Amino acid sequence: MTRPRRHLPGQVVAITRRCFDRTFYLRPDGTMNAIALYVFANAAQTYDIKIHALVVMSNHIHLIITDVKGRRSEFMRDAMCLITKARNEDLGRKDYLWEGGSYRETLLLDRDALERKLLYTWLNPAAANLVERAHQWPGAIILPCDWGTSIDIPKPDVYFGRKSPELARFTPQPPPGFDASSLDTLTAHFEALLADAEDDLITTRENENRQVLGVEKVLATRPLSKPKTASRRSKINPRFASRNAALLVAAIARHRAFLTAYDHERQRWLKGKKRVEFPCGTVWLRRNSPVKCRDPDAPEAGMACTM
Template identity: 30%
Template sequence: MSQPREISPGATYLITRRVLRRHLLFRPDAAINQFLVYALAVAARRYGIEVHALCAMSTHLHLVVTDVQGALPRFLQFFHRIVALGTKVLRKWEGPVWDHEATSVVRLLTRVAIVEKIAYVLANPVAAGLVRHSREWPGAKVDVGEIGDGMLRAARPSAYLDPENPQWPQEATLPLTLPPTIEQGFAEAFRREIMDELERQEALAHAEVERRGFRFFGAERASNVSPYQRATSSEALRDRNPTFAVGREQGGAWQTAAASVRAFRASYRAALERWRAGVRSAVFPVGTWWMRIFHGVSVNDMVLVV
C-alpha cells in the first residue's frame, strides 16, 4: 500500500514521469513539442496549476509547479492521460506510454529547494550528456529568463484532439509564473540565483563527461534518433522516491519537514483505521485528498503542529 500524501493548496512541487522502458517517445521534434506544450497549458489552466519550469526529455518529463487550488491529483491524471493518448497517435505506438512506477512528486519546502530543483530541471539535458548548455536543448522547455516573465503558447495539434470539442481551444497559452514565495520585485534576483545554480550544475556535468571520456551527443542527433529506440546510458535504480526537498545545508528544515510528514501519516492511519471499523465520524488530517474527494470524510481544519 502506498503512503498517504498530503495535498495542500499553494504547495510547490517537482514532478517527474518516465516513459515505459526508457523508449525515446518524446524525442524532440516539432509535433511532440507542440503537443506537450498544448496539453500542459490546457491542463494547468483547467486545474489552477501555475507552471514555473519545464523540460521534456526524450524519455521523461520534468515540471516545477505550484498547486494553487489543491487539485494536483486531478491535474496529473488529466495531463498524463492526454499526453499518453496524443503520443500514441503521433508515434503510432501500441501499448502503454508511461512507466509503471508512480509519478514522482516532491514537495519543495524552501527557497533553496525551489532554486535547486528548477536548475536541476533545466540542466537535465546537460547532465544526460546530450547538449553542452541547457539553452541548446531542442525539446519543450523553459529558459531561466522566462520564469515570471514568459508565456507557453501552442496551437491546437491536429493529432487526436477534436477541434469541435470546446475544451480544446484553437490556441492554448499559459504564463510562466514565479513561485508564490517570490515577490515580483525580487524576480530578477531569483532568476540570478537559478542561473548561478544552473551554471554550477552544468559545470559538474561537463566535468563528468570529460572524466568518462565522452562527447556531448548534440541537439541535431537527439532530434533525429528513432523514437522507438531505448536509452542505453546507465541509470541508477530508483530505490528512493522522496516526498519533499529542502535543499543543501538546510538540516533544520529537513528535520521539521520529516516530523511533519510522520505526524500526517500517523494521524491519517489512525483516522483510516477508525473509518474502516465503521466510525464514519472519524476526522482525517488537513491535506487528506483521496478520502475526502471519493468518500466525503471529515477533515480537520487545524494544521498539525510538530
C-alpha cells in the first residue's frame, strides 16, 4: 500500500510524470501538443488548478501549479488518463504510457524554491541540449510571456468524442508571492532570469564543444524509440523544496505527524470505531469513503497565501 498524500488547499507544487521505460511517446508534433494543452486546460478548469509553468518533454512532463482546492490528485488522474488514451489512439498502440507508480510532487515552501523550480522547468529543453532557448522548444510549453493571456485550444482530432467541448480555454497564471509587482514587471523579471540562465548554458556548451540537437531532429525522433544513454535520474524524490533549514524541518515534522495521525485513525476506522476523524489533507479515503477529515489549521509554508 502506498503512503497517503497530504493535499491541502493553496499548496504550490512542482509535479513530474515520466513515460514508461523512458520512451519518447510525448515527442512533439501538432497532435501531441494539442492533446496535452487541451487536456490540461480542461482538467485545470474542472479542479481549480492554477498552472504557472508547463513543459511537455519527449518522455516526461513538468508542471508548476497552485492547487487552489487540494484536488491535484484528481487533476493528475484525469489528465494522465486522457493523455494516455488520446496519444495511444494517435500512435496506434494499446499499452502503458507512464512509468509505474504515481506522479512525483515536491511542495515548494517559499519564494526562492518557487523561482528555482520555475527556472528548472523552463530550462529542461535547453539543459538537455535539445534547443538553445526555451521558447524554441516545439512541444507544449507555458512560459512567463503566457501569463495572463487566455489560450484557446481546439479539440484534437483523435479520441475525444462529441461530448467533449470543441474548445478548451484557460489562462496561465503568474506564481504567487509577487503581489507587489504588476504582471508586466513580473513577466519581465522572470524572462530576464530565464535569459541569463540560458546564456550560462550556451556558454558552458560552447566551452565543452557540445551542440544542440535542434528542432528538426527533435521532430524527426520516432515516438516509439528511447534514449540510447543510461538514465542519470536520481532515485531521490524530495517531498519539499527550500534552502531554509527551519522551513524544511517544520515541513517534515508536519508530514510525519500527518502519517502518524492517519495510521492511528485508519486502524480505528478498520475496526469499525465511531467518531473517526482523519487528519486534514487526507486524499484517497476522503474521496472514496464517507470519512470525516479535520479542518485546516492556520496557513503554513508552501501555500499561496504565505509565499
